[in-house]
Amino acid sequence: MAHERALDDLAALLGPRLSRSRAERDLHGANEAWFAAAPPDAVAYPLSTAEVAQIATICAARGCPITAWGAGTSLEGHALALSGGISLDMSRMNRVLAIRGQDMQAVVEPGVTREALNTELRATGLMFSVDPGANASIGGMTATRASGTTAVRYGTMRDNVLALQVVLADGRVIRTGSGARKSSAGYDLTGLFVGSEGTLGLITEITLKLHGQPESVMAATCAFDDFAGAVETVIATIQAGIPMARIEFVDEDAARAFNAHSGASFPQKPHLMVEFHGTPDSTAADARRFGEIVAEMGGGHFQWAETAEARAALWKMRHGAYPAILALRPGSVGITTDACVPVSRLAEAVAGARADIAAAGLVGPIVGHVGDGNFHACLLLEPGNGDELARAKAVTRRIAERALALGGTITGEHGIGIGKKDLMPLEHGDAWELMARIKRALDPDGLLNPGKLVAVPQ
């Protein structure tokens, strides 16, 4: 077995918390998307930062790769152990270390999931806002710069991580950022680790910004005859300064998927799903102004989610878009695109994507966090159908190229992993080489999540 000496040292450190079982390895070599399995040689379950530091020290001495594992919900193969070594499963580092009400901050270990954190916060009047849909781990969300439905109001992980504790490739432990809301004390290392996908260091503690639970919440869906009307509504709503907490686009195929899978009764048309947070007065005013814009743009079919239960059902349905869409073609696997463009170019970007998907003879419903200019086409493929996969990859590339041509990015929130690595030079040019220089500076032996995000000689 590869890395035998490292694994022996790690077993001496961790005892039964180093597993070499086939089942554990297979679980940590699988992924939510379509990528080939890539199991690690073993799975380590640390309990503390000190233990992660010891693991890193052993792996550095023995040349053993370390791939951090959160909740395994990545769609880009981030946590696949491409070069073997260990999968560092953070699920047992799952304590909420502190909730600082006056400062509206929480300090958590990486294995805490976003739902577990919000359950713990319920009685405090505070909430953790970032909502990628899946019940991802905070560590994974930090490492991939996750966002989701509420980013339009509360920002992404970039905006909601204040400070980190990180174990470096050589086993040293550093802290980045502080409990202060801002700082200009040197390079923004916190920002550098957020979104670094486990390639620069191992995140062992995260200080998060919290937000007040809104006093009043109003949510609704509304329908449009064409998606351009929906997109124009988004732009006009932003221009009017109406502070949306969520504004989601769902095309007619996704609406059909919700009807079939979640018992919804949407007209088979493009929809927006919106939510407003504030005081009873402010949400009522926001909803009224939004309704005026929708009417102006030719939309209608408003369905208000009047109760907390109705709102929960609405967002549960939205978060279930991926399985609902997959069920449109039973047994299929999905390739999910993730382009993000300036909002003014969103109609063009979506129209182009729809045309590409149709021309390729594929099925690919589109949903999106349109307040951010971010949309996903979920391309439905028959497993093992190489021709379909090739066509889907070509469509994915065209959607990404168009996003770049429109001034956007190849990925709004899903990250690079292995799925979008070949698109990185298109977006970044020489700046991608700069990323590789940073990678080499921080992880000279290339042991942290090798093969992901950057191109460095292995």
Next chain:
Amino acid sequence: MAHERALDDLAALLGPRLSRSRAERDLHGANEAWFAAAPPDAVAYPLSTAEVAQIATICAARGCPITAWGAGTSLEGHALALSGGISLDMSRMNRVLAIRGQDMQAVVEPGVTREALNTELRATGLMFSVDPGANASIGGMTATRASGTTAVRYGTMRDNVLALQVVLADGRVIRTGSGARKSSAGYDLTGLFVGSEGTLGLITEITLKLHGQPESVMAATCAFDDFAGAVETVIATIQAGIPMARIEFVDEDAARAFNAHSGASFPQKPHLMVEFHGTPDSTAADARRFGEIVAEMGGGHFQWAETAEARAALWKMRHGAYPAILALRPGSVGITTDACVPVSRLAEAVAGARADIAAAGLVGPIVGHVGDGNFHACLLLEPGNGDELARAKAVTRRIAERALALGGTITGEHGIGIGKKDLMPLEHGDAWELMARIKRALDPDGLLNPGKLVAVPQ
């Protein structure tokens, strides 16, 4: 003269836009604070990114240092040419390249000042929010991660820079970020260059986030018997979720300075200066709720700035705090501290600073962006009085150490430059060495603003 061959090459490129005059060199070797003059060997005035790239290429070939210069308003000696070479004065790269109304973005060259940008934006209904007081250049504000009075609502430069064009030390030109509101496409290079103080690259174009000009603005001052009441009011206001656009603290000495210098008539007490942005209804509601909190905390003496002119006068006075405070001791120079702590610890931090200043026998009025937990003591010194300078430095260090002990940072917005470099190991430990590794990876010959922010062998 040092760097003679580089200067000859640069003169051939730039003609009269390379100045070796004594006056130009002295101007670019001076600073707003108390640091010793450090003039460059010449001053270059590029007109374009291409020219900056040519300059960098020449300087790389000849080993000539480059220190970027914006508007010269830094308080930490950022733009001093410690190792000679050229001062790269960006003031002639001062075009607003694009205003994208639908996307609420502007693209500017680094020499555009924040006031010039807002003048250009006036008719668009949009504004650039970051307000450090001084009419700094956008390039300098980006390089130092500036913030100021409005960060509590609209964020710092970290939050308001979407994309950059940067000339690297070897003359290559890269772009970071995009026009999309978010991205997870690899390391956050934009965030890395924001706040890098000219040590990693030369910023030649900045894409900024804009905000809607508020429909309604309300501003007021109110007084408290002690500063603890003012700080408690800030915490309670944040907890109540009242969205302040500005909330500034001014102590009794600073109030006295405003009375003497700006014709104000404040009671000689600690004050808060606040501003609310929104609709007429929302600002009225915010002001009412804020007034209730102030009353509860024992504050009063409300003075509402009823007109746009009155508000302009209020913030002009606040922005003039530095000269007003200096005028309390005619002929003095100032050392300005810049600690930033979690808001819950602000009262402790300010009380400790006041005690330190009194114990050192110094005069140091305190003002602060208290919604962010950021405050400045302006220590007034007799020029050339080495004993006073030593005592002021000791106080500065104690204030910074206390900020760290309270979970904060040594600098909320002024940056490191040379003024706070000796405090960096206290805040960052091994993470400071990480910064040096990044510096070496991006600027291996150490030609970009040498001697600032990081410790690398020259």
